[in-house]
Amino acid sequence: MDHPLVLDTRLALAGVRVEAGDVVGATEAYEHLWADMMRVLGEDHRGTRWTRQKLGRWWERRRNRCGAGTADIQG
Known part of the structure; x- marks a missing residue:
């Protein structure tokens, strides 16, 4: 699962x-x-770096969807 192409595929699946x-x-x-x-x-x-940027965006959206008090989100 460490091959760069596998990482790219996982990135696409997250999208x-x-x-x-x-x-x-x-x-x-x-x-x-x-x-x-x-x-x-x-x-x-x-x-x-790009994945971290996307992750930050989805942490924010998840906070907004789940509520500001969600304890399992780190950022």
Whole structure:
């Protein structure tokens, strides 16, 4: 699961969850993907930075959807 093409596929699948309206699922997918990208590609890789940016966006949307008091969201 560490091959860059697999990471790209997982990124695309997270985007599909977004399009399907699954904010919680998309956020979780981006969280797991970001951790793996940090480990495999490093924090300075453009894909890692882009995924972190997307993750921040979905954390915010998830907060808005679930309520500001959601304790399991970190950011």
